[in-house]
Amino acid sequence: MSRHDERRRFQRIDFDAPTELRQGERRWRVKLLDLSLKGLLIERPTPWDADLTQDFDAVIQLDKENRVQMQVELRHEESKRLGFICLFIDIDSITHLHRLVELNVADSTEMMRELRELIE
Numbered sequence: 001m002s003r004h005d006e007r008r009r010f011q012r013i014d015f016d017a018p019t020e021l022r023q024g025e026r027r028w029r030v031k032l033l034d035l036s037l038k039g040l041l042i043e044r045p046t047p048w049d050a051d052l053t054q055d056f057d058a059v060i061q062l063d064k065e066n067r068v069q070m071q072v073e074l075r076h077e078e079s080k081r082l083g084f085i086c087l088f089i090d091i092d093s094i095t096h097l098h099r100l101v102e103l104n105v106a107d108s109t110e111m112m113r114e115l116r117e118l119i120e
Contacts (some may be wrong), residue, residue, distance in 0.1 A: 015100070022057040023050055032060060037094075037101055039072065039085040048082075050074075055087060062100070068093045 019032040019042065028045040035041075040058060050056070052074055060068040070093060072084035089097070 015104075018061040020059045020061075021045070021050075022059065023054055026050065033081065035060070035068075035097070035100070037086075037097060039075065039083065040070075041081055041083050044077075044080050044082050056084065058084060062096060066096055068097050068100075 015032060015035045017032055019030050019040075021028045021030050021042065026049070028048075028050075030045050031043040033041045033043060040060075056072050056074070058068075058070050058072045062068065069090065070086045071088040073087055074082060075085040076083040
C-alpha cells in the first residue's frame with residue numbers, strides 16, 4: 001500500500017459522467033475517472049492552462065435534471081491525471097453524491113464512517 005493510499009480515508013468509486021471543470025471564464029470538458037465524498041480524479045484536459053493558485057468548480061451531470069457541483073482545489077498532479085479535493089458542496093449535491101456512493105459501497109458501516117469524517 002502506498003503512502004497516498006494510506007492517507008485516503010474516503011472510498012473512491014469508478015464513475016463516468018459528463019463533467020466540466022470551471023475556473024472563472026475558463027471551461028474544460030473532462031473525463032471523470034473516479035469520485036468520492038471528498039473529491040474527484042480526472043484525466044488532464046488538453047490544453048491545460050489553468051491558474052493553479054485558484055480554486056475550481058467541478059460540475060458532474062448525473063442526468064438531465066440532477067448534477068453534483070462542488071468547489072474544488074487541485075491537490076495532486078500526475079502526467080495524465082489531476083486529483084481534486086472538495087472545499088465546498090451544497091446540500092443538493094452532497095445528497096446526490098451520498099446516494100451514488102452508497103449504491104457503490106457494499107459496507108454500510110464504512111459509508112457511515114465516511115459521512116462522519118466529512119461532517120467533522
